[in-house]
């Protein structure tokens with residue numbers, strides 16, 4: 001299904017009609033992968049829609065741009081406002097997936113031209129359900145370890161959420177789907193577990209929660225950080241450590257985290273059941289803590305919810 005269109009996209013500082021937010025075919029990013037982006041979710045809460053950890057996502061966007069020496073023509077606060085604005089003007093009161101993207105645009109040809117192509121910035125938002133299928137949050141997903149490794153250290157920086165990195169993700173995801181799995185897990189250059197094609201991975205063994213450390217070529221996921229904090233606040237021991245591939249076959253529970261997948265249980269790896277092959281108690285407890293942030297059952301002691309003033313929706317429609 002194509003992306004369900006909304007009315008407006010914020011593009012280089014202005015709201016433009018969805019179908020008019022287009023770029024030139026000779027834009028630098030299209031040829032050389034020079035884009036950085038974010039995936040952010042807004043959730044419906046008792047007090048109206050709120051964007052989850054907006055500031056952290058925008059900061060990561062700027063960090064990705066910094067790694068690639070991409071000048072950003074807007075401030076963090078301007079982009080935070082743009083994210084709130086696209087939710088409001090498109091009337092996305094029931095929640096949304098928000099996609100900020102910055103990229104090297106149309107200018108001189110060449111990988112590193114003398115004159116830097118202009119950085120273009122856009123923010124779109126639309127309604128989006130469960131990334132790995134409607135029942136995945138309860139039922140879990142069957143996954144495989146990919147024959148493709150993740151990017152090695154000091155090749156493409158894993159801490160930058162850059163368009164080019166997602167060529168590695170495409171190889172992993174395409175192979176997994178071709179073989180009948182919902183998702184694939186990439187190993188790091190040293191053969192230990194890294195992450196899924198678009199999500200971080202956690203395992204639970206004897207009550208201890210483990211996830212690969214940042215040195216294992218993972219994106220420093222915001223949901224990963226959220227889960228670690230929620231777990232620690234509940235007295236669960238959390239370790240960031242190297243995880244051997246075969247440990248995935250021996251753990252009691254495993255799950256993916258990410259803005260798109262939220263917290264999705266893994267029921268088998270390489271056709272070997274994880275634990276009982278069903279969502280385990282630690283995964284269920286962390287899911288309920290996570291979704292409780294939006295229903296109000298989990299206190300937002302960190303100030304992670306950024307409310308959206310929906311009155312802007314009326315202003316845009318009146319224009």
Ligand SMILES: Cc1ncc(COP(=O)(O)O)c(C=O)c1O
Nearest residue numbers: 198199200219221222223258259
């Ligand atoms: C490769 C990769 N790893 C991990 C994640 C999870 O990150 P986050 O929780 O910030 O969405 C994502 C999604 O953005 C991703 O693309």
